[in-house]
Amino acid sequence: MYLGIDCGTQGTKALVLDTQSGRVLGEGSAAHQLISGANGRREQEASDWLQAFELATRAALEQAGVPGSAILGIGVSGQQHGLVLLDAQGEVLRPAKLWCDTESAAENQQLLDFLGGDSGSLERLGVAIAPGYTVSKLLWTRDHHPEVFARIAHILLPHDYLNYWLTGRCCAEYGDASGSGYFNVRTRTWDTELLELIDPDGALVRALPELIEADRCVGSIRPEVAERLGLNPGALVASGGGDNMMGAIGTGNIAPGAITMSLGTSGTVYAYADQPRVSPHPQVATFCSSSGGWLPLICTMNLTNASGAIRELLGLDIDAFGALVGEAPIGAQGVLMLPFLNGERVPALPLASGSLHGLTSDNLTRANLCRAVVEGTTFGLRYGLDLLRDSGIRSDAIRLIGGGAKSATWRQIVADIMGAPVACPQHTEAAALGAAIQAAWCVARERGQAVSLQSLCDTCVTLDEQRGAQPDAQRSQAYEVVYQRYREQVRQLQ
Numbered sequence: 001m002y003l004g005i006d007c008g009t010q011g012t013k014a015l016v017l018d019t020q021s022g023r024v025l026g027e028g029s030a031a032h033q034l035i036s037g038a039n040g041r042r043e044q045e046a047s048d049w050l051q052a053f054e055l056a057t058r059a060a061l062e063q064a065g066v067p068g069s070a071i072l073g074i075g076v077s078g079q080q081h082g083l084v085l086l087d088a089q090g091e092v093l094r095p096a097k098l099w100c101d102t103e104s105a106a107e108n109q110q111l112l113d114f115l116g117g118d119s120g121s122l123e124r125l126g127v128a129i130a131p132g133y134t135v136s137k138l139l140w141t142r143d144h145h146p147e148v149f150a151r152i153a154h155i156l157l158p159h160d161y162l163n164y165w166l167t168g169r170c171c172a173e174y175g176d177a178s179g180s181g182y183f184n185v186r187t188r189t190w191d192t193e194l195l196e197l198i199d200p201d202g203a204l205v206r207a208l209p210e211l212i213e214a215d216r217c218v219g220s221i222r223p224e225v226a227e228r229l230g231l232n233p234g235a236l237v238a239s240g241g242g243d244n245m246m247g248a249i250g251t252g253n254i255a256p257g258a259i260t261m262s263l264g265t266s267g268t269v270y271a272y273a274d275q276p277r278v279s280p281h282p283q284v285a286t287f288c289s290s291s292g293g294w295l296p297l298i299c300t301m302n303l304t305n306a307s308g309a310i311r312e313l314l315g316l317d318i319d320a321f322g323a324l325v326g327e328a329p330i331g332a333q334g335v336l337m338l339p340f341l342n343g344e345r346v347p348a349l350p351l352a353s354g355s356l357h358g359l360t361s362d363n364l365t366r367a368n369l370c371r372a373v374v375e376g377t378t379f380g381l382r383y384g385l386d387l388l389r390d391s392g393i394r395s396d397a398i399r400l401i402g403g404g405a406k407s408a409t410w411r412q413i414v415a416d417i418m419g420a421p422v423a424c425p426q427h428t429e430a431a432a433l434g435a436a437i438q439a440a441w442c443v444a445r446e447r448g449q450a451v452s453l454q455s456l457c458d459t460c461v462t463l464d465e466q467r468g469a470q471p472d473a474q475r476s477q478a479y480e481v482v483y484q485r486y487r488e489q490v491r492q493l494q
């Protein structure tokens with residue numbers, strides 16, 4: 001049995017996977033608190049993740065009805081780009097700034113100017129650094145919290161930190177590291193010179209974790225943590241990875257051919273590539289995968305956070321919200337929402353705010369507002385998919401995951417707006433599943449057993465025929481008109 005953990009933005013999800021049968025035996029989850037402040041601050045206490053890790057793990061074990069002693073390996077998936085700073089004693093120095101924090105947008109621009117803009121950044125790193133990537137958070141810490149900056153001994157990403165807590169070892173793997181903004185995706189090495197620009201004394205470079213391959217284990221679980229979580233003290237901890245990298249594994253997207261789309265707090269679309277073919281579009285991030293290759297990806301910063309905001313505003317539960325989305329017609333009778341509540345990465349509008357267009361006294365209804373937020377967020381994903389298609393991603397087979405994929409109405413809207421068939425894996429918590437699968441792969445490697453990641457995915461990733469959606473030509477055509485209206489509004493903001 002293997003334990004997969006996904007430390008997402010809104011919460012931690014855990015699952016217990018039996019890799020012999022490919023069945024998920026139990027799942028658990030626990031919510032995180034978000035610290036929001038002026039200027040786009042979005043932070044979380046790392047201790048909150050540990051608490052959620054424990055609650056979600058215990059719930060998953062209980063549902064699975066298996067003892068923690070049966071867990072042979074643990075894989076950890078984490079929200080990308082967050083910055084966790086530790087002092088020399090391994091204590092967390094301040095709350096982690098998250099991927100959706102835009103407080104360091106000015107620092108990102110300073111770094112981008114140094115790199116020679118998007119094209120210079122693409123040439124040097126293979127990605128165009130965006131607000132939210134880790135690197136600008138370091139510059140921000142230097143300029144706003146020099147006392148914290150002076151004590152930095154370890155720079156970790158969220159999943160690296162959880163691996164450190166589990167094992168006592170600081171290390172990183174290529175997938176998550178490639179989203180830091182101080183990593184070269186072509187050579188798969190840290191860009192230490194960029195860090196020396198921020199800190200000429202070299203302390204940041206010394207604080208970098210060692211890089212390990214995706215199929216390696218970080219180490220064994222520490223006895224005190226095994227006891228706290230009720231797990232096998234002999235369990236090994238896998239390299240893990242960023243949540244999108246783990247979502248790729250959990251949807252079997254480990255060879256060219258498929259597209260994964262995630263409807264989480266963020267919206268992401270990505271496809272595996274066996275070469276780092278860097279797209280000329282700066283909004284396409286050619287990250288590394290956590291399976292040995294690359295993962296060209298687009299990310300929108302406003303997805304279920306935006307649908308959740310409208311839902312809460314109207315005082316609706318998830319089912320009532322879904323029913324209202326289904327009640328309104330395509331195009332929400334003219335109501336168009338640009339859902340950029342938190343600035344936006346794709347389309348690249350870091351300073352944008354959200355807006356509603358086309359309101360009249362006839363169409364201002366709860367159903368139209370619900371429909372407009374789902375359509376508006378999905379148009380952002382279509383905008384990103386167009387960029388990926390334009391970068392040479394040819395596949396049309398979409399595997400849909402994340403919280404929003406639980407909604408049948410949203411699945412159909414995705415199929416119609418993308419003009420592509422949508423398949424849902426049995427487990428929409430694909431990042432946690434991918435983490436458990438990767439754990440089985442790493443443990444097998446550690447023991448010298450010849451088990452391929454592909455064979456594990458073949459056994460453990462199954463599609464749910466009942467939850468697929470086919471595009472309908474007429475509906476797709478109707479959406480195309482609304483999508484062009486969305487693009488026009490975006491153009492006006494650029």
Ligand SMILES: Nc1ncnc2c1ncn2[C@@H]1O[C@H](COP(=O)(O)OP(=O)(O)O)[C@@H](O)[C@H]1O
Pocket residue numbers: 007008009010011263264265266304305307308318322401402403404405406407410
């Ligand atoms: N049936 C549904 N319809 C729409 N949204 C849903 C549904 N089920 C869950 N969600 C939304 O999914 C979100 C959580 O998605 P998840 O992928 O777990 O996010 P993250 O990994 O970023 O924490 C929540 O905001 C929740 O409101």
Ligand SMILES: O=C(CO)[C@@H](O)[C@H](O)COP(=O)(O)O
Pocket residue numbers: 008009010078079080081099132179242243244264265266267268299
């Ligand atoms: O920033 C990105 C990808 O570049 C986000 O996708 C984060 O990785 C957060 O993921 P979720 O919490 O939405 O799953």
